[in-house]
Amino acid sequence: MTHLDELESRSIHILREAYSSFRNLGMLWSIGKDSTVLLWLTRKAFFGHVPIPLIHIDTNYKIPEMIEYRDRLAREWALNLIVGQNKKALAEKTTFPDGTIDRLACCKLLKTQALKDTLTAQHFTGIIAGIRADEEGSRSKERYFSPRNRESDWDIGDQPPEFWNQYKTDFAPGTHLRIHPLLDWTELNIWEYIGREKIPTVSLYYDQGTGKRYRSLGCYPCTFPVESTAKNVDEIIAELRTGKFANVAERSGRAQDKDDGGTLETLRRDGYM
Template sequence: MTDHLDRLEAQSVYILREAYASFRSLCMLWSIGKDSTVMLWLARKAFYGHVPFPLVHIDTSYKIPEMIQYRDRLTAEWRLNMIVGQNREALAAKQTFPDGAIDRINCCRLLKTEALKNTLSGAWPRQRFNHDLGAYEPDPNPEPFTGVIAGVRADEEGSRSKERYFSPRTVRSQWNVGDQPPEFWNQFNTDFPPGTHVRIHPLLDWTELNVWEYIERERIPTVSLYYDQGEGQRYRSLGCGPCTLPVASDAQTVSEIIVELRSGRYANVAERSGRAQDKDDGGGLETLRREGYM
């Protein structure tokens, strides 16, 4: 009998294959967190060990060091086509929250939203991992990505619950929440007018618990920050260091995290409760996400 994880896996694999068949210029966002890493694992399953499109990571330069180390290790081990984008101008001018120049929301707007939009469009320089050299170098191909796979889950926070599996944006990645196509009986619209930028969400119906159950079943490698290292705390959601706080926890394994989520201290606690920028955006991320944020 097919269990719930098998059904979720099959649906996600189907969405990934539909996306690959429908969009000529396709990429996948990889935030290095557990959700997008599960999505990467699913892509490798969908295409028999090979990921046939580039991965894109937006590096704010404030990610926790273990995250970047993990990104580059898997990039090399799995032979990933890895692209990194940044808002170099804002970083050089120190127009950031950690530098005391702007608030958290505007820092996210510059370092994440603007960096993402201009990286996807090819308007700003991109760095691509050269597997022969084991290092990043300028990407000579400025072609824009029109289909963008993202690890959004509907249960993660309020604005994400309004998403669709195939969600159209404007050419500048702006999201009209009230103008989303209906999706019934596994019928998805993948035919959009020229210039439409489409976000694809293979994990939309997964929950945080599903993600960890799948990580356990598949033995997917994840960042060490998710586990208590003996200090009585761990990260539940990963982001920039200055705006992401660990939670109290003694969970040192995937199984112990699953217990916490099923019946323990985090069974009914929002996953992103430790993300300060969510609180600054009125308790959610809709303002940023309408503008193109992940």
């Protein structure tokens, strides 16, 4: 077995454990490369089917191609897609692009709040998310099955033990679990797997002749491309292997992570993925 085979097997095992353990299960799909790999692994785990509803939090500021891609895959792969949106904040124009609040407050309203509202409305007890430990500090401390209380808070100081492929699948009423099947994958693993499995991805990840591409996708007012001439998956893998980006955080094009370096952690404690 190769390292990619082992990663794939662990993720599939976790997805099946989650499916067997939680009746009200949902999976977050950001349209990005990680959660799309997660979606592909779900099709593998369930032999071509996706028996778990997908949740997309639409901030209304996503790059238009992402929405076209989302709707196409939803049709072709027969996905049960739930789109969540903070319509109130959008209507009242309390967003960063409207100039009324800062980036962090905007993320809290359009993503975290929209997500919390969607989870509450659908009574989810388990949420699968495609976060990876190598992305940044707070994600490196996550469990595969990570409990959250009713307010979606994460108690980092008191997490349950997790060993021998046995996970926290028993939980008190009112709490829910976040499930992270991709925790052990790196950015390079993700691209190697996309290449091996020929998983469709948004073209924004590739240079279209401008000498720039997106390494991480988000809302267009807060996401910036990197300098790169990689035009396809193989060229991205080659580029990552050269170590060109070893010194640049993957999410460095995501403006809400900046400030004192703890901003993403602040968001995550509050329920951000």
